[in-house]
Amino acid sequence: MSNKESIVDIPTVNKIARLSRLNIPEASKQNLTNDLNNILGFVAQLDEVNTSDVKPLASVTGHKLPLRSDKVTDGNIEDLVLKNAPESSSGFFVVPKVIE
Amino acid sequence: MSDLLKFDLLSASIALKNKEFSSLELTNAYFEAIEQTSALGAYLEIVKDRSMDMAKASDKNIKNGTARPLEGLPIGVKDMFCTKDVKTTASSKILENFCPTYESTVTQNLWDDGAVMLGKLSCDEFAMGSSNETAAKGNVVNPWLKNSKMSPGGSSGGSASAVAARSALAATGTDTGGSIRQPAAFCGITGFKPTYGRCSRWGIVAFSSSLDQAGPLTRTVSDAALMLNSMASYDKKDSTSANLEMPDLMNYLDKGIRGKKIGIPKEYTQDGISEDIVLFYEKSINWLKDSGAEIVPVSLPHTKYALPVYYIIAPAEASSNLARYDGVRYGKRNEAASLDEMYEITRGNGFGEEVKRRIMIGTYVLSSGYYDAYYLKAQKVRRLIKEDFDNVFEEVDYILTPSTPTTSFELGKKQDPLTMYLNDIFTVPASLAGLPGISLPVGLDKSGLPIGIQLIANSFDEPGLISTARVLERSAEFNFIADGAAK
Numbered sequence: 406m407s408n409k410e411s412i413v414d415i416p417t418v419n420k421i422a423r424l425s426r427l428n429i430p431e432a433s434k435q436n437l438t439n440d441l442n443n444i445l446g447f448v449a450q451l452d453e454v455n456t457s458d459v460k461p462l463a464s465v466t467g468h469k470l471p472l473r474s475d476k477v478t479d480g481n482i483e484d485l486v487l488k489n490a491p492e493s494s495s496g497f498f499v500v501p502k503v504i505e
Numbered sequence: 506m507s508d509l510l511k512f513d514l515l516s517a518s519i520a521l522k523n524k525e526f527s528s529l530e531l532t533n534a535y536f537e538a539i540e541q542t543s544a545l546g547a548y549l550e551i552v553k554d555r556s557m558d559m560a561k562a563s564d565k566n567i568k569n570g571t572a573r574p575l576e577g578l579p580i581g582v583k584d585m586f587c588t589k590d591v592k593t594t595a596s597s598k599i600l601e602n603f604c605p606t607y608e609s610t611v612t613q614n615l616w617d618d619g620a621v622m623l624g625k626l627s628c629d630e631f632a633m634g635s636s637n638e639t640a641a642k643g644n645v646v647n648p649w650l651k652n653s654k655m656s657p658g659g660s661s662g663g664s665a666s667a668v669a670a671r672s673a674l675a676a677t678g679t680d681t682g683g684s685i686r687q688p689a690a691f692c693g694i695t696g697f698k699p700t701y702g703r704c705s706r707w708g709i710v711a712f713s714s715s716l717d718q719a720g721p722l723t724r725t726v727s728d729a730a731l732m733l734n735s736m737a738s739y740d741k742k743d744s745t746s747a748n749l750e751m752p753d754l755m756n757y758l759d760k761g762i763r764g765k766k767i768g769i770p771k772e773y774t775q776d777g778i779s780e781d782i783v784l785f786y787e788k789s790i791n792w793l794k795d796s797g798a799e800i801v802p803v804s805l806p807h808t809k810y811a812l813p814v815y816y817i818i819a820p821a822e823a824s825s826n827l828a829r830y831d832g833v834r835y836g837k838r839n840e841a842a843s844l845d846e847m848y849e850i851t852r853g854n855g856f857g858e859e860v861k862r863r864i865m866i867g868t869y870v871l872s873s874g875y876y877d878a879y880y881l882k883a884q885k886v887r888r889l890i891k892e893d894f895d896n897v898f899e900e901v902d903y904i905l906t907p908s909t910p911t912t913s914f915e916l917g918k919k920q921d922p923l924t925m926y927l928n929d930i931f932t933v934p935a936s937l938a939g940l941p942g943i944s945l946p947v948g949l950d951k952s953g954l955p956i957g958i959q960l961i962a963n964s965f966d967e968p969g970l971i972s973t974a975r976v977l978e979r980s981a982e983f984n985f986i987a988d989g990a991a992k
Binding site: 428460461473498 | 602603604606701702715741744745747748807809810812813814816817824828831832833834835836837838840841842843844845846847848849850852853854856858861862864865866868869872879881882883884885886887888889891921922923926937938939964
């Protein structure tokens with residue numbers, strides 16, 4: 406884990422918050438930085454484990470992902486799809502303007 | 506108050522079929538119990554009208570001789586399960602008004618088998634926590650030592666508190682790293698996390714998809730068998746669902762364990778585990794030995810790496826799963842001038858501190874330049890942890906461990922996230938390997954708090970796990986009731 410010498414600082418927190426689309430108030434940034442460093446310091450003990458010949462394990466199901474035929478199985482439920490939307494209009498979700 | 510509260514799920518089911526009382530009477534008794542124990546804060550939502558309708562329909566079925574396996578039995582649902590037309594918030598502010606237009610497979614299975622829904626139970630926000638303190642609407646209280654305000658554990662804290670307080674006959678839970686077993690241990694009840702894939706994840710609010718699994722929280726092992734019988738099913742809507750018939754667990758209650766081998770992993774007796782738990786762990790070993798099992802010392806050498814692996818994989822998957830809360834399609838929105846600002850403010854305000862912490866960790870370990878060092882590394886060590894179990898199950902049938910290193914703690918006492926994470930040290934390894942685990946109460950510590958012991962089985966051996974847990978349950982004779990339970 407050669408990349409780990411980089412310890413999280415406030416600019417890193419800003420970058421990660423931006424990637425996560427999370428607004429973090431200035432006042433909480435130092436605490437968050439400390440928490441992240443503690444957690445990343447804790448998980449760094451994995452460095453001790455030799456994994457050079459080990460394949461990553463992503464799924465424990467033991468079966469292959471099943472496929473289904475590419476058929477429409479439901480639809481015509483526009484009302485239900487929009488029912489929980491904070492804002493909708495004419496059958497669409499409404500978001501703040503993204504093009505000038 | 507009500508004698509009806511003395512019946513557990515199985516005995517109530519028999520009494521209903523013998524017409525000793527009606528489902529309506531039983532359901533009413535539970536609504537009185539909910540009122541009486543409301544200070545515990547276990548329920549987020551009750552659905553009394555719906556419950557009464559369901560109870561009346563059940564009484565009709567019982568009368569007509571068409572009773573289904575859970576006919577007329579009132580249960581609570583963790584707020585992680587989507588329930589059609591009933592608010593489902595995952596204890597988060599961002600979903601405070603979310604009302605699903607569909608029903609999760611697990612809850613649909615329960616209603617199809619005749620169960621009566623009482624309401625939705627609080628949990629840690631998005632099931633991220635081990636004390637129920639991250640819930641947006643405040644913590645839940647453990648009914649044990651009620652004046653001391655102890656934690657019910659988490660994340661299924663509302664479920665565990667309600668079952669222990671007798672304000673639900675049984676409840677559903679979800680377990681990602683211990684969220685059924687740890688609160689069950691803290692509240693003196695039985696919590697059963699089945700094999701990954703046994704219960705469909707469809708309609709369950711996703712936290713960490715390679716780990717999340719539903720299961721029951723009940724008063725007894727038999728109740729857990731009865732309830733899991735209904736919850737488990739193969740579901741085409743969940744690609745990780747196991748297409749494997751589960752035998753009727755009720756046929757395995759009294760099979761015994763003669764000749765079975767029980768593994769005692771040396772890595773689970775470490776410093777920091779409470780003396781009383783060690784004492785009851787040793788007692789449990791002897792009980793199983795006296796019941797005809799062979800005790801075999803075993804080793805799971807990568808155990809100490811389970812928590813670090815978990816705190817990379819679970820936040821990574823969470824950061825991805827929780828990207829869907831964008832204030833556009835559902836959930837709460839905070840308005841802003843631009844789309845990106847709207848996302849950031851909505852998510853910044855809508856998520857609580859622990860959830861934000863985990864999204865940040867998850868985003869960091871998946872970000873460019875760190876993916877191999879953290880995420881891939883964790884997935885590799887996850888394989889080693891699973892191989893440890895595979896090797897041990899060549900030698901033994903079941904593994905016995907404590908459920909938690911300590912009994913419940915006072916609410917508000919554990920402030921540091923890392924200290925909180927250590928609660929799940931004994932439950933996380935089986936989660937990473939996808940194995941079934943059950944926690945059951947075996948005694949009380951010096952201060953009068955319940956102690957839980959965990960049994961772990963190989964994948965899909967729920968039947969044998971039930972047989973073994975029943976033997977332990979009978980030996981332990983845990984007949985204590987929480988002082989904060991409804992009377």
